[in-house]
Amino acid sequence: MSLLNGLGGYGALTKALHWSIAGLFAFQYVAASIMTRIGPAETALGLSQASWFNWHKTIGLLALGLAVVRLVNRRLGELPPWAPTLSDAERGFIHRAEQVLYAAMLVMPLSGFVYVMAGGYGVLLFGRFEIANPIGAWPTLATGAKWLHIAGGWVLLAALAGHIGLVLRHQFVLGDGLLRRMLVAPRQPD
Ligand code: HEM
Ligand code: HEM
Numbered sequence: 001m002s003l004l005n006g007l008g009g010y011g012a013l014t015k016a017l018h019w020s021i022a023g024l025f026a027f028q029y030v031a032a033s034i035m036t037r038i039g040p041a042e043t044a045l046g047l048s049q050a051s052w053f054n055w056h057k058t059i060g061l062l063a064l065g066l067a068v069v070r071l072v073n074r075r076l077g078e079l080p081p082w083a084p085t086l087s088d089a090e091r092g093f094i095h096r097a098e099q100v101l102y103a104a105m106l107v108m109p110l111s112g113f114v115y116v117m118a119g120g121y122g123v124l125l126f127g128r129f130e131i132a133n134p135i136g137a138w139p140t141l142a143t144g145a146k147w148l149h150i151a152g153g154w155v156l157l158a159a160l161a162g163h164i165g166l167v168l169r170h171q172f173v174l175g176d177g178l179l180r181r182m183l184v185a186p187r188q189p190d
Helices: 012-035 049-076 088-118 139-173 178-182
Strands: none
Touching (some): 012 049, 012 139, 012 178, 049 088
């Protein structure tokens, strides 16, 4: 398997980034629902609310770094041809959904970052390193960024439901092995 995408399929880098970001985003939703539900004096799974906030911010910024690498990687290689079992309507849907997913990979961490910086909450990376605040206190910007972050979270969830639903339908209902295109295993001969 080559590193970059090519006519033979997705490259190793695309696959590694795809599943790493999927894992990090799953963590983001779990952390967000815990940290916004428990109180400052409570713990969940052994972590305080402040720690959950910190890990949510840290992992979110890590995901931003990976998203930038992913965008560059997507531009470097050549996209593999469409899977032959996708209808024209499905190709149109996938194209739009991928635009939303790529936008969310940037908008979610950036809006979160702007919210916590303009709101004066800050980021303690890995619970150790304080990131300098490049924005300063700006309450109106903080409120706008917060709502963008919350609304973006729902839009991303809807795009993901469509993305995952389409893949699972092809994989398990139509049985055409679409999921294999993003897995490490080499493709079966057609
Ligand atoms: C990378 C992807 C990220 C995803 C998918 C994500 C997702 C979410 C979601 C789903 C929520 C819950 C929103 C709600 O209340 O309904 C949330 C809340 C929050 N996120 Fe993120 N987030 C990301 C990155 C970040 C980053 C980088 C920061 C800060 C540096 C951040 C800071 C926050 C804060 C402070 C809240 C609490 C907002 C509130 O008070 O309700 N997030 N995030
Ligand atoms: C945060 C979660 C996810 C994001 C942001 C995401 C995003 C993407 C994007 C942008 C692509 C296009 C290829 C690329 O440019 O990298 C893609 C392809 C793909 N994704 Fe996901 N994905 C996520 C989760 C999942 C999950 C959970 C599955 C498994 C059910 C999945 C299965 C696939 C498959 C099979 C393809 C290749 C489709 C094809 O070319 O025919 N994805 N994904």
